[in-house]
Amino acid sequence: MLCADGPVRSLVELSLVGEHRRGHGELYDALAAGRVDVTRMRRALATVPLPRAADGRLVLAADITCWLRPEAHTSPQRILCHTYGRGKDQHIPVPGWPYSIICALESGRSWWTAPLDALRLAPGDDATVTARQMHELIDRLMAAGQWTDGDPDVLIVVDAGYDVPRLAFLLEDLLVQVLGRMRSDRVLRRAAPPCGPAHDGPSTAPRRRVRLRRPGHVGHTLMPGQ
Structure with missing residues (x-):
């Protein structure tokens, strides 16, 4: 060459x-x-100098990139990937292979990224697979000396397609902070306050029906107390 x-x-x-x-x-x-030794390559990527934020912390971004394979009818484990701009500027599902990719980000005007890991997702995979992938990557970064005791927590950035509370729960044993963009139609509920002494008896307030909807799910009608 x-x-x-x-x-x-x-x-x-x-x-x-x-x-x-x-x-x-x-x-x-x-x-x-x-052949490519994937394990050795992942260890090598964890040892290179990584971009960091302005405060010196590691910022890891996780996202899914699809390799569209609409004509590969014999390719195994294809998944319908949502695309935009194909046809009449509509969201069209196209069969392909989704890959979970994790990159290290830096702050500033350059916005260079350092790809650190890629994992092809299989049908039925959820946030548990992404959490395991993040676990293994952070373990390699710690073994390579990229993060030591006393360093700021690793910041994990994800898009609205991820279940941020679920991902944070699965990564609770790591010194990380999870930052995610939430959907505009996401609904959060707080725990019901405890009843006081004056409300120990049956409630006389009129019962109200509440319509709850989740994205992509059929709405359910719940009564108070359910």
Whole structure:
């Protein structure tokens, strides 16, 4: 690649370089026989200098990127991925492979990111898989000396597609803070206050029906006390 006259965009172009003494067919054979040690690569990524926020803390962002495979009918474990802008600017589900990707962020005008881990999601995976992936990544960062005792808590940033309370619960044993964007139609409920001495008896207040809805679910009618 260093001996080429310009950028190498394909293996066929690389085989045309004078210093390349083999045919392009052998290049593809070597690529097909090669393997990537994923565990070793993940450990190596955890040791490189990482971007940090202005206060010096590590900021890890998790998001899902889909590799659309609409024509790969024989590819296993495809999932319907929501896309926008295909067709008539509508949300259209397209079969593909979703990948959970975690990157390290930095503050400032550059906004460079450092990809640290990628995991392909299978049908039925939920926040538990993302929490386990984050656990393993933080363990590697600690083993590499990227985070030590006394450092600020690691800040984890996620989008509105994640269940932030569930993710924070699964990561409660780590020194992390979870920051997530909530949907505009998300509803939070507080615990009912305890009844005082004057309200120990049956309530005389009129009963009201409350309509509760969750995104993508059918509404349920609940009565007070349920």
